[in-house]
Amino acid sequence: MLDLTRDSFDESHPSQAAQPAAADDQALLDAYSNAVIGVTERVGPAVVRVETGAKAPNARERGGLGSGIVISPDGLVLTNSHVVGSSKEIRLRDIEGIVTDARVLGVDADTDLALLRADGVRDLPYASLGDSKTLRRGQLVVAIGNPLGFESTVTAGVVSALGRSIRSVSGRTIEDVIQTDAALNPGNSGGPLVASSGKVIGINTAIINGAQGICFAVASNTAQFVLSEIIRHGYVRRAYIGVSGQTAPVPRRHAVVAGVDNKMGALLAQIEPDGPAAKAGLSPGDVVVRLDGVVVNGVDDLIRVLDRDRIGRTLEMDVLRMGRLRGIDVHPIERKPVARQGSAR
Incomplete structure (x- = not known):
């Protein structure tokens, strides 16, 4: 007869398998x-x-x-x-x-x-x-x-x-x-x-x-x-070409045909009318892969390349359009800083 009163079944102690x-x-x-x-x-x-x-006695109530x-x-x-x-x-x-x-x-x-x-403070954490x-x-x-x-x-x-x-x-x-x-x-x-x-x-x-x-x-x-x-x-000086976009993958077959190494690029979504990009002939759907000799792997790279040193210069931009590489000259202007406005919150 089975003895169920000992180690074969004891609810008072967790099993050895459960402990680890x-x-x-x-x-x-x-x-x-x-x-x-x-x-x-x-x-x-x-x-x-x-x-x-x-300033107020209770800062949570004002400001x-x-x-x-x-x-x-x-x-x-x-x-x-x-x-x-x-x-x-x-x-x-x-x-x-x-x-x-x-x-x-x-x-x-x-x-x-x-x-x-x-x-008036020093050595802060x-x-x-x-x-x-x-x-x-x-x-x-x-x-x-x-x-x-x-x-x-x-x-x-x-x-x-x-x-x-x-x-x-x-x-x-x-x-x-x-x-x-x-x-x-x-x-x-x-x-x-x-x-x-x-x-x-x-x-x-x-x-x-x-x-x-x-x-x-x-x-x-x-x-x-x-x-x-x-x-x-005192503010962020930026070159400006008048586009908005997003980071997007570059299809491998397009990269091979164009002879570029980009896996990602900056896909242009909107072109501002009469802006430098529009005047240069850029179109929505173009994917920027290089600007002024710098590889562009996304919007973040495009924003960084458009720095103060490129204001007023003519830059060569390489874009993929319908899977084919095109070189376009674009002339960035300086983007004016936005004035402080609105209430704090």
Whole structure:
């Protein structure tokens, strides 16, 4: 007769097979938690609350509210241009509650970014910008900010998609945007999106009203470009040809026929009437693969090539049209900076 009173069936003790599985689950959970905790401890002290508008005893009731990330020990702070708005009074509140006045060094409404400098402070905790081109879909990311005024809030998620385009406050399309499902709310704007390495790979910028789990951040490579331009000129000088587009794959057969190595290019979607591109004969559907001798693997590359050094010059642009390579001369002009406008929020 079978003896069911001993080891053959004992509900009071988990089976030996179940124990390793539970241990493995715990190890995975600990690894995830440790990654988020590590990022929070490294980057959290560099996140500040950005308050705009008139000073008041309770800043949550008046003025605007957002987040920012300190990127240098002497007080350079990146945030969103829509957080700063047209406000002339800006204050930064750090994780310890210390409030510091700040001034605007420059804004770029085209990318919804602004650069501030905290007044009279040195040796601040700061975070470093990473390389957003190394991101992969599904990668762990952490958002840190002040949603709805709740300081130092941490949420985690993954990179949902790369290369998105969203509309900036100036009406221009922001290209190469990171989509994430890390929970964001009003007040997160301007705060960092951080990889598990502790590098800032995006500046949180927008939430789609009514959507769940769809949030966006401006890529850190775009932020690095804007940062360097503001430091040098006070605004972002750009050459302008009057197009909008998106990053798109180049079919292998087209690349072979054209004799180019591009796997990706900048697909032109719209051409502004009477703009430099229209005058040069560019058309919607053209795929830019090279400009002024520089390989263009997407819209991000096209934007970067159109820098201040190419204003007023005649540039040779190689495009794929109906699968065939064409060379077109285009003459960029300087795009005027967008004036600060709108209320802070």
